[in-house]
Amino acid sequence: MIKNFLSLEWKSFLRSASFGKGLAVKILMGFFALYFIAMFLFIGFFMDKILLETYPDVDPFVAFNGLLFFWVIGDLIIRFFFQKLPVMSVKPLLTLPIKRKGIVNYVLGKSVVSLINFLPLFAIVPFGFKLIAKGHNGTTILTWILVIVIITLINNFLNFIIESLSAETELSFLPIIVFVGTLFGLNHFSILNISEALSRGVVSISENPIELLIPIIILVVLYAYNFKTLRKKLFLDSGLKKEIKEVYTSNLEWTKNFGDIAPFMQLDLKLLWRNKRTKSSVWMLPLGLFYGLFFYPQPAYQDMPWFFALIGIFVTGIFLINFGQFIPAWDSGYYKLLMSQNIKYEQYLKSKFTLMALSVMILFVLSIPYVYFGWEILLAHFVAAIYNLGVNTHVILYGGSFNRKKIDLDQKAAFNFQGTGAVQWLIGIPLMLLPLAIFGIMYAIAGFEIGCLILGILGIIGIIFHQRLMKVITKKYLESKYKMIDAFEQNN
Amino acid sequence: MIITSDLSKKYSGNEVLNIESLEIPKGQSFGLVGNNGAGKTTYFSLLLDLIKPSAGFIKNHGVQVNESEEWKPFTSAFIDESFLIGYLTAEEYFYFIGELRGQNKADVNKLVAQFEDFFHGEILGQKKYLRDLSKGNQKKAGIVAALIGNPDVIILDEPFANLDPTTQIRLKGIIKNLAKKQSTTVLISSHDLMHVTDVCERIVVLEKGEIIKDLETSEATLKELEAHFAGTDIQ
Numbered sequence: 030m031i032k033n034f035l036s037l038e039w040k041s042f043l044r045s046a047s048f049g050k051g052l053a054v055k056i057l058m059g060f061f062a063l064y065f066i067a068m069f070l071f072i073g074f075f076m077d078k079i080l081l082e083t084y085p086d087v088d089p090f091v092a093f094n095g096l097l098f099f100w101v102i103g104d105l106i107i108r109f110f111f112q113k114l115p116v117m118s119v120k121p122l123l124t125l126p127i128k129r130k131g132i133v134n135y136v137l138g139k140s141v142v143s144l145i146n147f148l149p150l151f152a153i154v155p156f157g158f159k160l161i162a163k164g165h166n167g168t169t170i171l172t173w174i175l176v177i178v179i180i181t182l183i184n185n186f187l188n189f190i191i192e193s194l195s196a197e198t199e200l201s202f203l204p205i206i207v208f209v210g211t212l213f214g215l216n217h218f219s220i221l222n223i224s225e226a227l228s229r230g231v232v233s234i235s236e237n238p239i240e241l242l243i244p245i246i247i248l249v250v251l252y253a254y255n256f257k258t259l260r261k262k263l264f265l266d267s268g269l270k271k272e273i274k275e276v277y278t279s280n281l282e283w284t285k286n287f288g289d290i291a292p293f294m295q296l297d298l299k300l301l302w303r304n305k306r307t308k309s310s311v312w313m314l315p316l317g318l319f320y321g322l323f324f325y326p327q328p329a330y331q332d333m334p335w336f337f338a339l340i341g342i343f344v345t346g347i348f349l350i351n352f353g354q355f356i357p358a359w360d361s362g363y364y365k366l367l368m369s370q371n372i373k374y375e376q377y378l379k380s381k382f383t384l385m386a387l388s389v390m391i392l393f394v395l396s397i398p399y400v401y402f403g404w405e406i407l408l409a410h411f412v413a414a415i416y417n418l419g420v421n422t423h424v425i426l427y428g429g430s431f432n433r434k435k436i437d438l439d440q441k442a443a444f445n446f447q448g449t450g451a452v453q454w455l456i457g458i459p460l461m462l463l464p465l466a467i468f469g470i471m472y473a474i475a476g477f478e479i480g481c482l483i484l485g486i487l488g489i490i491g492i493i494f495h496q497r498l499m500k501v502i503t504k505k506y507l508e509s510k511y512k513m514i515d516a517f518e519q520n521n
Numbered sequence: 522m523i524i525t526s527d528l529s530k531k532y533s534g535n536e537v538l539n540i541e542s543l544e545i546p547k548g549q550s551f552g553l554v555g556n557n558g559a560g561k562t563t564y565f566s567l568l569l570d571l572i573k574p575s576a577g578f579i580k581n582h583g584v585q586v587n588e589s590e591e592w593k594p595f596t597s598a599f600i601d602e603s604f605l606i607g608y609l610t611a612e613e614y615f616y617f618i619g620e621l622r623g624q625n626k627a628d629v630n631k632l633v634a635q636f637e638d639f640f641h642g643e644i645l646g647q648k649k650y651l652r653d654l655s656k657g658n659q660k661k662a663g664i665v666a667a668l669i670g671n672p673d674v675i676i677l678d679e680p681f682a683n684l685d686p687t688t689q690i691r692l693k694g695i696i697k698n699l700a701k702k703q704s705t706t707v708l709i710s711s712h713d714l715m716h717v718t719d720v721c722e723r724i725v726v727l728e729k730g731e732i733i734k735d736l737e738t739s740e741a742t743l744k745e746l747e748a749h750f751a752g753t754d755i756q
Contacts, residue, residue, distance in 0.1 A: 292620040295617075296617060363603055363604065365600065365604060366604040366605070369569040369570070369571065369597075369598055370593065370597075370621050370622075371594045371622050371623075372621050373590075511571075514572070518603070
């Protein structure tokens with residue numbers, strides 16, 4: 030049966046409509062994987078040295094176990110964002126003579142075969158063997174490696190429980206923040222010394238292999254819990270029947286001020302607010318706004334003014350980038366309707382433009398407090414906002430005409446690569462790197478003020494030629510109309 | 522008047538539609554029947570300029586649809602669920618379509634009110650997004666949305682599928698009324714021979730992309746169609 034499942038998945042991968050483009054993303058992911066493996070191997074080989082440097086008086090083995098708590102917490106957070114329970118379209122399988130148990134075990138089993146579960150081994154095994162070579166007891170270290178593997182698996186299944194909780198709440202990050210925050214808080218304020226307890230527990234188990242039973246029992250319990258909840262979900266009606274909340278409608282009368290694009294703006298605002306995927310690009314706004322705080326407070330960056338423009342582009346353009354890169358794929362679900370309705374493409378695009386332009390202005394106003402870190406920063410943000418308004422809005426709209434990938438609005442958003450193609454990677458170059466390059470070069474040649482001036486002038490030129498640029502963009506969209514309709518009808 | 526001339530659609534060399542000539546006069550209720558793959562949806566998609574013709578053209582009231590967009594103001598359609606916007610409520614959807622077609626809320630309300638019995642109390646005032654409605658109810662909303670703004674040409678692909686019997690009968694009433702009283706050209710496709718013969722003045726049978734029958738509906742039409750599709754057709 031497992032063989033059948035595997036062959037089904039292989040076919041769905043090979044025969045997917047966007048196989049070629051999907052492959053490019055997968056190859057990129059492959060490189061990331063290799064990179065991480067190399068990193069972990071490196072850490073593994075030099076772990077003892079690093080630990081001895083930081084804690085000269087402590088045995089590396091004890092020192093590592095002392096840090097195990099933070100390892101576990103970090104692992105959980107990374108998992109929450111990057112690891113999803115493997116998906117399988119089960120609906121066609123439910124009526125076939127396949128045991129539900131088999132499907133659930135397969136899905137859970139497959140989740141174990143994930144890079145994220147193997148990565149720790151790349152660090153732990155070299156570290157362990159070096160410890161043995163340095164005179165540690167062989168059995169102890171081997172048992173210890175086993176404990177770490179079991180802890181990794183415990184994290185694996187714990188993560189799915191946290192994720193299933195987060196799928197039920199509106200603020201999807203809440204469960205992980207509460208869970209990790211509580212653990213960390215208890216430990217940090219010494220209410221419960223989890224870090225110490227965990228470290229002692231692991232050492233004790235390593236020395237008495239019989240105690241391995243304890244983590245194994247925890248693992249089995251977590252697996253059983255996952256099994257139970259998944260099995261419950263494996264009925265057709267529970268998959269089909271969604272909880273339907275009563276909806277509140279608002280008129281959004283203020284959009285009437287924008288004239289003939291008002292209906293589209295209303296539609297876009299509802300699109301943003303009523304779908305999982307888009308809602309998270311709204312939640313990204315505060316994140317982007319505070320992006321500067323990672324850099325400006327550090328004195329090292331204070332002396333790198335050529336960098337300010339890029340941060341300015343990002344802070345004032347976070348919505349532009351997030352929302353803009355998937356125009357018109359946001360509307361892919363009903364693109365045929367739009368194309369056969371009595372609308373002008375120009376109005377449709379103008380509404381998107383207005384929305385992005387408004388966001389840039391609002392974000393700039395909200396970012397004014399950065400002036401605390403120096404007037405240069407405010408100036409850099411101001412010209413970056415103008416550049417966003419005049420150049421980046423048009424660039425991203427133009428790039429959109431190359432979009433050929435459908436987006437399912439109901440899917441959860443964090444690290445969801447659906448709808449991502451080569452366009453999304455390439456568009457970053459003119460969007461972020463180009464202004465960085467222009468500003469950087471100007472700064473090096475002529476100084477900060479001139480750099481700002483050039484960036485601002487480019488933005489103003491874009492604003493002046495707005496009408497003409499929109500005409501060009503509209504034409505481009507009209508040319509790719511049939512291709513887009515066809516592409517948005519394909520699944521995957 | 523919709524004029525189709527030497528229209529052909531090919532997918533990688535495979536001809537899926539080939540209509541030499543077809544004229545649909547204004548105010549006619551026109552039915553398209555044929556087995557799966559006969560080219561019904563392809564024809565409607567060409568009529569709406571959703572796909573590009575390989576050769577030939579369609580003129581809708583004198584406007585060549587793949588050259589100009591001027592046919593859009595007087596043409597409306599409901600082909601499938603991708604004509605619905607899932608995250609709007611039915612009312613919002615009607616108002617949105619209304620605005621695109623130059624109708625204010627009062628106009629839309631007035632029109633929609635006529636279809637209260639068609640909706641059977643399951644569409645309006647539900648406080649639900651369209652994506653959360655059942656397939657049948659989504660279809661009802663889509664069909665009524667296609668009637669907003671008094672279009673001259675209405676295109677409905679498989680309007681009877683997924684509807685319950687009561688609604689099917691009401692829909693037939695609506696379509697007949699449109700063609701008779703408002704001289705709207707209504708184009709529908711269906712697998713249900715009874716419904717089409719009941720509703721349409723004229724029925725065209727497509728097979729493998731070609732017109733093989735063009736009938737004016739009469740008492741004998743249903744029998745003839747049944748005989749044709751049963752394979753016992755005597756020429």
